[in-house]
Amino acid sequence: xxxxxxxxxxxxxxxxxxxxxxxxxxxxxxxxxxxxxxxxxxxxxxxxxxxxxxxxxxxxxxxxxxxxxxxxxxxxxxxxxxxxxxxxxxxxxxxxxxxxxxxxxxxxxxxxxxxxxxxxxxxxxxxxxxxxxxxxxxxxxxxxxxxxxxxxxxxxxxxxxxxxxxxxxxxxxxxxxxxxxxxxxxxxxxxxxxxxxxxxxxxxxxxxxxxxxxxxxxxxxxxx
Amino acid sequence: xxxxxxxxxxxxxxxxxxxxxxxxxxxxxxxxxxxxxxxxxxxxxxxxxxxxxxxxxxxxxxxxxxxxxxxxxxxxxxxxxxxxxxxxxxxxxxxxxxxxxxxxxxxxxxxxxxxxxxxxxxxxx
Numbered sequence: 001x002x003x004x005x006x007x008x009x010x011x012x013x014x015x016x017x018x019x020x021x022x023x024x025x026x027x028x029x030x031x032x033x034x035x036x037x038x039x040x041x042x043x044x045x046x047x048x049x050x051x052x053x054x055x056x057x058x059x060x061x062x063x064x065x066x067x068x069x070x071x072x073x074x075x076x077x078x079x080x081x082x083x084x085x086x087x088x089x090x091x092x093x094x095x096x097x098x099x100x101x102x103x104x105x106x107x108x109x110x111x112x113x114x115x116x117x118x119x120x121x122x123x124x125x126x127x128x129x130x131x132x133x134x135x136x137x138x139x140x141x142x143x144x145x146x147x148x149x150x151x152x153x154x155x156x157x158x159x160x161x162x163x164x165x166x167x168x169x170x171x172x173x174x175x176x177x178x179x180x181x182x183x184x185x186x187x188x189x190x191x192x193x194x195x196x197x198x199x200x201x202x203x204x205x206x207x208x209x210x211x212x213x214x215x216x217x218x219x220x221x222x223x224x
Numbered sequence: 225x226x227x228x229x230x231x232x233x234x235x236x237x238x239x240x241x242x243x244x245x246x247x248x249x250x251x252x253x254x255x256x257x258x259x260x261x262x263x264x265x266x267x268x269x270x271x272x273x274x275x276x277x278x279x280x281x282x283x284x285x286x287x288x289x290x291x292x293x294x295x296x297x298x299x300x301x302x303x304x305x306x307x308x309x310x311x312x313x314x315x316x317x318x319x320x321x322x323x324x325x326x327x328x329x330x331x332x333x334x335x336x337x338x339x340x341x342x343x344x345x346x347x348x349x
Contacts, residue, residue: 021227053300061238068231068238075228 095133171208253338
């Protein structure tokens with residue numbers, strides 16, 4: 001009995017350390033690979049506690065392997081957009097310019113019920129109010145309401161405002177996302193011009209977003 | 225970045241540790257099997273004193289490794305090997321011909337124990 005108690009304490013320490021190693025991101029929305037690791041950890045940890053004839057190292061080694069692989073892979077994904085896309089996919093638009101993209105919904109195996117449920121959870125009860133709906137890589141759907149249905153902002157008091165387009169991330173951590181540049185129809189030459197105007201190179205930018213109207217926002221990198 | 229480095233280091237240590245444990249287990253199992261052969265050969269040549277000494281050494285060597293073997297082996301298998309080795313020692317002292325059967329059984333069990341640690345594609349699948 002004492003062995004089970006000691007094992008439980010050791011596994012508690014190992015799992016706490018492992019989850020700490022996985023980082024705070026783990027406590028929020030889970031990516032597919034993180035979900036798999038979390039479920040596996042809970043199952044693997046139970047085996048050596050339940051069966052004292054199984055060596056505890058048989059539980060610790062796979063737990064640490066899964067967690068460390070997950071952390072290393074997240075590091076690799078930070079560096080490579082291709083691997084990130086392969087491992088966690090990319091966000092998908094299912095409502096564009098107020099039009100439901102049925103083929104995309106079918107491809108993602110999202111039903112109308114899934115869509116309406118996600119709408120209701122964000123206090124949206126009329127699909128015609130939605131300008132854009134995007135399925136994130138963790139499966140959550142985010143909505144951008146049409147201009148008329150958005151809460152008024154200070155800048156709206158003087159300006160009626162043209163239809164808003166969601167800004168796209170076109171540079172993340174110093175790396176250009178050419179696909180997003182195509183989405184906002186601005187092209188590489190526009191980006192080069194903006195960078196020249198701001199006396200910046202891509203490497204000096206931590207985050208740059210832009211919309212179809214050419215409005216952009218730049219967050220410079222703190223790296224020297 | 226620190227997390228990634230720590231993870232990579234832990235992975236590397238586990239990778240080396242796991243394969244090192246396979247090597248240690250294989251070497252030790254081969255050593256035990258050689259020791260069993262020595263007991264058998266001595267007994268066959270009617271050198272009972274040497275058979276007894278080898279059986280005692282075999283038992284001592286297994287006991288020195290048994291605690292560590294629990295790390296990589298399940299308890300049931302370790303108990304089986306320990307009891308077979310104890311039988312060899314007992315039959316050697318009694319000069320009982322049953323020793324041949326005990327030696328064969330222990331050799332098979334140790335061979336299986338060694339075989340279990342080697343990662344072949346079939347065992348992984």
